[in-house]
Amino acid sequence: MSLLTAKTIQKKFGGVIALNDVSLTVDKGEIVGMIGPNGSGKTTFINNLSGLYAPTKGQFIFNDEDITGLPAHVITGKGISRTFQNLRVFPNITVLENILIGLHCRIDTSLWDVYARFLKTRRVEHQAKKKAMTVLELAELSDSQGILAKNLPYGKQRLLEICRAIVSDPYLLLLDEPCAGMNPVEMDDLADFIKLLQTKGITVFVIEHNMRFIMSVAQRLIVLANGSKFQEGTPTQIQNDKDVQAIYLGDEGDL
Ligand SMILES: Nc1ncnc2c1ncn2[C@@H]1O[C@H](COP(=O)(O)OP(=O)(O)O)[C@@H](O)[C@H]1O
Ligand SMILES: [Mg+2]
Structure with missing residues (x-):
């Protein structure tokens, strides 16, 4: 059952289209990963979902309710919590x-x-x-x-x-590059912790640059490139996808 549905989300910053027609769903109890080269719109997606910004177009449906553009504290109250890319x-x-x-x-x-x-x-x-x-x-x-x-x-x-x-006690936890700066042992501990949260009933949406980590935690991956959804699939499908490999060329990611 779908906990979150994002429908054709667009976000413009002046002339820059940071997100373009991004649609996706997250089911209850899933761990979904979002990957993509730097600047592809991953943080912007979470910022729009969590109420930091309002999307220019599109809708976020959470628990069958339209939460698009609600203030951040209201969205937190509805059961969506987040962390930030930089440690806070x-x-x-x-x-x-x-x-x-x-x-x-x-x-x-x-x-x-x-x-x-x-x-x-x-x-x-x-x-x-x-x-x-x-x-x-x-x-x-x-x-x-x-x-x-x-x-x-x-x-x-x-x-x-x-x-x-x-x-x-959120229903949905959003993590923005949670293992940035961690060593491999810390990353393994974090992966175990995220899986433990899943057993406690928390649905997790995690942005991550480190492929080894995301492959070990996510059941499904969504790939963003240039603000659009580029591909979606199991971690193995995504890792073997030649088109996905190509968009990482020249990026510091390690697909
Ligand atoms: N507040 C903002 N104002 C203007 N441009 C922004 C803002 N936030 C993000 N952007 C632009 O949107 C694009 C996507 O950025 P971001 O979502 O941070 O990418 P990612 O998290 O995938 O690295 C980039 O071109 C970035 O410069
Ligand atoms: Mg980011």
Whole structure:
């Protein structure tokens, strides 16, 4: 069953057409990968889906609802979480606090009812901490809860960022080049973690440049080139596709 349907998405930046007629579906429970040379529109696709920008044309249907162009926080509330291509961990607060920030939007902190808030906040904070710890345990980061995020190894910081994205229990998790800068061991750990998230019922849409990684996690791959959908298939089909190999010539990708 389709969780997400993108219909003929177009995004123009002035005269530049960054996305042109991109249509795709993501089924519930799938891990779908998106690949393509630098500048092919991968991040722009996620930015449009997650509400950072509104598409110039086209529609995003999520859980049978048209979410096209809704503000980012509304889209998050509907169950789509994301990470960014550049690491966005807060370095000078603890690992646990980094996760609690991801829950902030769920905590009712209305200031005008101070007394009710006082009683409620204690309870909510307790629940929030419990929830955050569950997620940290999943990523085997609970022992590091009290250390500053900057003191985690790089690969763990990237896992922490994903933990922050999943603490709000999204249906769909969008990852933008999650293994950028990781060493091969960290990449394997990340691949295992993404597959673990799938077993917990989270659908994953992952952009990645590293073919070894994407081949090991994705069940289906969508290839973008020059803003258009170029090809779609199983990782093996895509890896053996001569046309796909050709568009990677001269790119730093390693198809
Ligand atoms: N905010 C923006 N303003 C203008 N052009 C943009 C913006 N974001 C992306 N682009 C352009 O859109 C194209 C696709 O970029 P991007 O989605 O970042 O590619 P990818 O993630 O595949 O490397 C590029 O030509 C890029 O310069
Ligand atoms: Mg990008």
